[in-house]
Amino acid sequence: FYYHQAKSRKMKIITVSYRLPLSIKRQKDNVKITQSAGGLATAVLSYSEKSQKNLTWVGVADFDQQLWEENKNNYDSNFDIDPVYLERRLNRNFYNVFSNSVLWSLFHYFPSFIEYTHDGFEAYKAANEIVADKVNSIYEPGDIVWIHDYHFMGLAKIIREKHPQAKIGFFLHIPFPNFEIFRVLPNKVRRYLMEGVMGSNLIGFHTWENAIHFTECIEKMLGFPHKNFLFSQDTHRTKVGSFPISIDFDKFHNAYDNPNVVKLRNEIKDLYKDKKIIFSVDRLDYTKGITNRLNAYETFLNTYPEWREKVVFLLVIVPSREEITKYGERKKMIELTIARINGKLGNYKWTPVVYQYQSVDFDRLIALYTSADAALISPVRDGMNLVAKEYVASRKDLRGALVLSVMAGAAKELQESLTINPHDFEQIALKLNYGLTMSEEEQARRLEHMQRYLKKHDVFRWASDFLNETEEIHNKDTKAVAL
Numbered sequence: 001f002y003y004h005q006a007k008s009r010k011m012k013i014i015t016v017s018y019r020l021p022l023s024i025k026r027q028k029d030n031v032k033i034t035q036s037a038g039g040l041a042t043a044v045l046s047y048s049e050k051s052q053k054n055l056t057w058v059g060v061a062d063f064d065q066q067l068w069e070e071n072k073n074n075y076d077s078n079f080d081i082d083p084v085y086l087e088r089r090l091n092r093n094f095y096n097v098f099s100n101s102v103l104w105s106l107f108h109y110f111p112s113f114i115e116y117t118h119d120g121f122e123a124y125k126a127a128n129e130i131v132a133d134k135v136n137s138i139y140e141p142g143d144i145v146w147i148h149d150y151h152f153m154g155l156a157k158i159i160r161e162k163h164p165q166a167k168i169g170f171f172l173h174i175p176f177p178n179f180e181i182f183r184v185l186p187n188k189v190r191r192y193l194m195e196g197v198m199g200s201n202l203i204g205f206h207t208w209e210n211a212i213h214f215t216e217c218i219e220k221m222l223g224f225p226h227k228n229f230l231f232s233q234d235t236h237r238t239k240v241g242s243f244p245i246s247i248d249f250d251k252f253h254n255a256y257d258n259p260n261v262v263k264l265r266n267e268i269k270d271l272y273k274d275k276k277i278i279f280s281v282d283r284l285d286y287t288k289g290i291t292n293r294l295n296a297y298e299t300f301l302n303t304y305p306e307w308r309e310k311v312v313f314l315l316v317i318v319p320s321r322e323e324i325t326k327y328g329e330r331k332k333m334i335e336l337t338i339a340r341i342n343g344k345l346g347n348y349k350w351t352p353v354v355y356q357y358q359s360v361d362f363d364r365l366i367a368l369y370t371s372a373d374a375a376l377i378s379p380v381r382d383g384m385n386l387v388a389k390e391y392v393a394s395r396k397d398l399r400g401a402l403v404l405s406v407m408a409g410a411a412k413e414l415q416e417s418l419t420i421n422p423h424d425f426e427q428i429a430l431k432l433n434y435g436l437t438m439s440e441e442e443q444a445r446r447l448e449h450m451q452r453y454l455k456k457h458d459v460f461r462w463a464s465d466f467l468n469e470t471e472e473i474h475n476k477d478t479k480a481v482a483l
């Protein structure tokens with residue numbers, strides 16, 4: 001019956017993430033609908049089309065129900081959106097307090113930044129229940145549920161309890177720490193998170209290091225043995241693996257010739273025609289090592305004074321999580337550091353750091369990437385860091401140098417980058433100097449190597465590898481049960 005029912009209709013992928021790929025905002029006299037064509041959405045959509053499945057996206061609404069009802073037919077989409085509404089206070093405790101001030105900081109190895117509260121954890125559990133109810137209500141046999149990120153570590157277990165046969169994949173977009181860091185969490189919290197994700201058939205991380213940390217935590221806490229990262233449980237088996245996320249390579253690569261990009265790039269190049277450009281772009285976050293980066297740039301200007309007035313650092317920071325104290329504090333620190341460097345080293349002819357605290361649209365981003373002589377990416381801890389991949393992909397001209405922190409997952413794959421330790425300012429200065437003086441042949445050789453890799457390992461492959469493997473593990477289980 002189960003098989004028959006599943007066969008007779010078009011199955012779907014239910015993607016769950018905190019952010020929906022759609023935002024609706026009331027403005028003075030109109031309504032603004034923003035659709036995000038992010039890599040994840042594009043990749044899942046493409047997979048669903050190829051595999052002839054429908055796609056439904058479940059996430060937390062940043063709009064109210066009335067606004068949704070009035071506008072739900074006004075967006076242009078090839079998939080369904082099923083918003084979940086969380087009461088304001090619950091959402092604050094779930095998202096700001098527990099997800100971002102506990103899990104985010106701990107998983108990025110900032111245990112001293114944790115602000116654990118009982119209410120935060122209760123809200124996290126409640127939000128996971130509410131979202132699970134939504135998924136459970138739309139789930140039909142044969143569907144695949146793909147859960148994203150640290151906001152929803154409790155979800156898989158709740159769904160599995162209701163639908164024991166469900167195909168569930170969980171992907172963590174941030175690092176997973178080692179046991180000594182993870183154990184900082186109260187025991188009941190750790191158990192909730194681990195038992196929660198173990199409800200999945202497949203659990204994916206960006207790197208093998210993260211997968212190994214997770215596996216060790218499971219062995220130590222739950223005592224489950226595994227064979228080649230495959231855990232056998234009573235109801236299902238769970239596989240743990242590494243699936244480094246990527247980008248839509250062609251989109252970034254081909255944007256080079258887009259007329260608007262060419263125009264914007266010419267403007268930038270003209271503005272800084274007698275200077276080399278160092279560029280970076282990040283969301284505001286203490287994990288991104290932005291103050292380190294600025295201090296390292298100062299060390300660079302002091303170690304190689306010949307670069308003064310001959311280089312400019314274009315620093316773009318995209319506003320993020322501003323209501324959280326640690327983010328507001330970080331912003332102040334960054335701005336003070338910029339002011340200090342510009343005040344100390346700059347003059348009426350030259351501003352060493354040109355800073356923008358705003359998001360940039362796609363064309364401007366590509367224009368900046370493709371004007372930059374070096375991209376300086378120095379997170380102190382980062383799950384992947386897609387900026388590094390985007391910079392490499394966008395350099396169709398095979399010019400530029402990538403200076404990249406070894407603390408970013410991307411450093412494992414982008415082997416021809418100039419790697420740095422984000423705390424070692426002298427090393428960063430040295431690599432910056434190397435990157436800015438690198439021969440055109442060497443720039444091209446390094447970029448070509450990394451582009452070849454990224455072209456093959458793009459976000460479409462990432463999504464299909466992950467979803468195919470979720471199906472595979474699940475199907476083997478179902479076969480085993482039938483036998």
Ligand code: G6P
Pocket residue numbers: 018019149173174320321
């Ligand atoms: C990281 C997380 C995502 C998150 C994004 C933006 O990439 O892995 O889950 O959506 O940051 O952060 P925000 O808090 O604005 O969703």
